[in-house]
Amino acid sequence: MGETATILTEVFFETIAYWWVIVPTIFLGLIVGGIPGFSAANTIIILMPLTLAMDLETGIVFMVSLYCAARMGAGIPAILVNIPGTAGAAATPLDGYPMAKAGKGQQALSISFVASCIGGLLTTIIALATMPILARVGFYMHSVEMIVVMLFGISLIASIAAQDLLKGLIAGFFGLMIGSIGTDVVYATPRGTMGFLELYDGVPLIPALVGLFAVSEAFIIIEKRVIISEDAEPKHPNWHDTIEGVGIALKRWWHIVWTSVIGLAIGVVPGAGASIASFVAYQQSRTYSKTPEKYGTGHPEGLIAPESANNGVTSGTLVPLLVLGIPGGATAAIMLVVMQFHGVSFGPALFENQPKVGYGMFMAMAVSYLIMFLTILPLSRYMSHVTTIPTIYLAPLIISFTLVGGFVPREYMFDMYLALCFGVLGYIARRTGYHVAAILIGVILGPLLERYFLLALKKSDGDVFVLFSSTLGNILWVSLFLSLMLPIILKWRRARRNEEVPAE
């Protein structure tokens, strides 16, 4: 224990000494995270020759800072202009963008930064302290259990559908149908691809994401003068709003804590990602809220939940990488390649043979979050100017920016057209009262649900009772049932209480 504390202290001071790497990397991460289509993973790949040329410590600090900052950066355009930079930020605009439209973009950014930094820092510390236990989570979360986790996220469709059940469910099922396009996970047989080679690997997420959210939003805002509502009070960005946002977030510290832990728990399962965590955290946050009706209208807790959770995933993905040698996600897989180049061998022996490398990765993450908190928060004042740019400039900028973003991950022209198609689809959905988020949840979580479902069925030779074959799975089923019933029970109790207290 004493030896570990000494190593941690040493590593902490050594990491702080790399501030000159961390600070510029944070800004690079914010930029690549904010541009749809770019991510920490493809940036590390693009900069691979540079990363390989760095010494091991510098390389670790660079990759980890970039990873954290890119995750946080994805939330900025999601809040300000309704463009989630990655699938992990897809739940952020649900409440972030309505805040920006109401003239509270600066507060929303502050809330997002505080939730991300505290969520990320806290889960890093928890991960560091409980690594051997957390690494075991993957031993219990198999395909059956993951099906239930997916259903937690997908049940958000029902919550969204609450305002107009039929339209919400139609949108959700439509999203699930789009999500089933592509080759099946067992025999790789193409389904519903309409002969397009580009759809063999499924509907690409980034074009769907930017199309449904950003392009359709650009079509909408072109009808207005600026993004913020005309009845919102026009004011110049000021420090007061930033501090107010920090206050709003800190007041909800417990919310940050438990939603980030959801992210951590999902992040440690190999293959599960930030998109699942952010939707599950949003759904749970809404379920246990005293004011669920405020979600989707610019409610701070609706913004805190996905941002804390997706930063919790960031720390979670390092656990299976370091303890088991299994990368939890795409960025962790690239880190593995770079670190193997430097002779690091992951797995159970890492903390015995090279403890400074193992602890160093977590410490780099913790220090990055600390420095990010200090460097990014003041920027919210300037970033929120975006919402006051006249839409005649902003709408074309959003469309061109997102089309390029749609193109970047696979470099297919097809993906740009697809983003436009999703944009038109999103525009029609908005104009006819269908919720685009319900479609998107289907598109993002549908293929993952199908994958786990088919694997579970394949393992059981087609026996559907496999879904109730594990103790943990059954506990999760009961939790899911309770979580779906709770809002109905609470609503019924409230209605009953109102009946008992006669109106004055």
Added chain:
Amino acid sequence: MKTLDRRGFLKTSAGAGVMTLAAPTIVRAADFPERNIKVIIPTREGGGADRNFRAFAEVWKDKLGTDFEPGFFPGASGRVGYEVYMGKEEPDCYSLIFGNMGPEVLNWAMQEPSNFSVDDYFYFGRVDVDPGCLFVGAESGLQTMDDIIAAGKERKLNVGTSRMAHPASIGLLALGEATGAQFNLIPLSGGKNTVAGAVTGEVDFSVLTSGSVIAAGDAVKTLLVFGENRVGEALDNAPSMNDAFGTNLPEMLSSRAFAIHRKAAEDYPDRFAKLQESFKATFEDPRLLESYVSLGGTPEYLSYGGVEECAEFMQAMLELGAKYKPLLTGA
């Protein structure tokens, strides 16, 4: 003063004619490559193919005098990458595909896409040979082949594989035939998930390309190799299947190789010759081994192969694919 007689004139003219006719070819060959060479990789970034490609391209680029630009097109068990290469890339020797001959040829045998024939491209440069192997998680209750065979006779064991159409999957099916044990192949989409499946107990054990298993270190234990164990201790001294069970199975290899449009090689033989020569020269450079090992490659697996070796391997895979097609496609 010497004058040009009729015979001299004819000789000079003939020589000049030959030079003139040959000039474009010579110039073309001398000028090739004038730009970077695009390489389609039909798997994701960060995987084994990415690693091997980077290691090889690092040295090959100096031999050829140009850089290589990788483009990753994963999906449909490699089919997307091949469709992109055959359908969208010009057959001019400026684009290649770096694939895994074993699983990708098998995948072709399973699906037989109508857009192009398997003869429309061919592999010309093999980089490595990596036999498939069978391994368990370090904490698995099945720690020996005897445990596996005994358990496989009592119940159907779930076995993780990277994809159904994979040489290691065929190795497992052959093991089932030889021992009477029952196995249920579970495609886990990629090497990392296949390792994770065995380690975390999602499946009873897994089969995979051994290079990826070596990289997983102590988290796994190898019990059987579907070919020769070239690395001994690194694969826990696991025996080959033929030695352990008296079978006569050809090596179930993942074998990464560069391929090219057949039309490109026929239309630009000079360019293709330069690609082949520089490819071979890369193998003679000691930097290749350094680069390959530094990126996590297993030095024993680095193995040069030309057009003939690749064609022979491809044919063997097509025959095995036809034999096991019903089991690998669920048809």
